[in-house]
Amino acid sequence: MIELQPKTYINIVKAEAVVRGHKFLTRSRKHSAPVVSTAVELDDFGTPALIVATLEDGTTVRIAHGSTIRVVSNRPKLMKGTALALDDLELIPAEEGTPEAVIVDVARAHPDRPRIQRIAARLSRGLNTKAGSNLQDVRDLAHTLFVDLDDRENALTVCGLITDLPFDGNFGRWKWIQSALALAAYINYDAGNLVAADKLAEALRSPDDADEDPFRAKVNAAVRQRQLNEPNLYDKEIHRAMAAVDRSAERDWRVLRLGALMFLRAHGGSETLEPAELDRRIRNELVAIRALNETH
Missing domain, CATH: 2.30.30 (SH3 type barrels.)
Structure with missing residues (x-):
């Protein structure tokens, strides 16, 4: 036996x-x-x-x-x-030059971070860019590297695994690519790499002009502008979590707010939030989230 x-x-x-x-x-x-x-x-x-x-x-x-x-x-x-x-x-060894090898190298740079090790272990078994769950893992890995660890270089490297993927009409998959594009664009904006940032932002906006029907395109543009001018920044949810001294919930809501702010920044701001104001808010949000990480 x-x-x-x-x-x-x-x-x-x-x-x-x-x-x-x-x-x-x-x-x-x-x-x-x-x-x-x-x-x-x-x-x-x-x-x-x-x-x-x-x-x-x-x-x-x-x-x-x-x-x-x-x-x-x-x-x-x-x-x-x-x-x-x-x-x-368990990280699976990968052939040099493959996306999986990139993931393994990034994970080895942070051996004491269980969240990074866990995501990387899944992706090291094979990155399928057609799978929404894999795209989410890539985005989550890049987000953790930047937001929690301020590891900008590796965050950009991970984003690069999916930011070249074109919009194919599948918004379920695109939302994770879009989030990675917004993150990579912000990192480049903040570093002064404006050409790279603008290229990423342009890719993020590619679905805006995807509809070839003039009437639908006009309606979509109006809805999109309203969303940009009146974004949901989760103010009520964050204040409620702060009042309850629920640091975990506060952090989760602030992460969502940060994503919304980066998305707006990649769009060049809006009629109500200019790029300079968005940069200020993003910096403040990063400080708040990292402070919550220390007490989480």
Whole structure:
């Protein structure tokens, strides 16, 4: 009879929660030897400063007290929301020069970010630009790189995997390409790369002139202008979350607001929001979201 091996999970735990039997996940994605004992080292004022873990192979690992570390476990959940199946974080090697190789390289630049590892692991198995879920993953990866980590170079690289795709009339797929175009356009605007930014913005606006019927095109243009002049920036939802001190909800609504602002910026602003004002609001939103990340 074949003995089934228990599923392995990655858990993010506080240094002081490391116990006998834990294995650490190294940067090379290998497991350390099991922990056999731990000790606490105090600073000169008697405050816990380091957790010293001794491994089965005699190695000593020193971890800052209060920091977090990834441990390998057979238990699916040690702390709420932190357990990830190892398969969810497994990057599949890809041939150099392929979109999948780009994804893997970006993920390796941020080995301590589970969200990036999880998305990259899915995409490294094969990027299908016809699949809306894959397009969403690419956009989410680029968004996380820029908004959460301010990694503009890698965010642009990831956006570039889908920003050359043409509008084919499928708005379900296009919304993710459009979001990546808006993000890439803003990063270029902010860096002063106006030619690249304008090219991306032009691609984002390509569906605006897709309708060849003159009457429908005129109606669509009027509706589009109204949406640009009176955008939903989720003010009520954000204020409600702030009043309830619900930081998670506030962050989610602010992320939606940021996306709307970047979309407006790629359109060159509107009659009610000029580009300079949009730039100011986008910068403020990025500061607010990143501050919420630190307390989230």
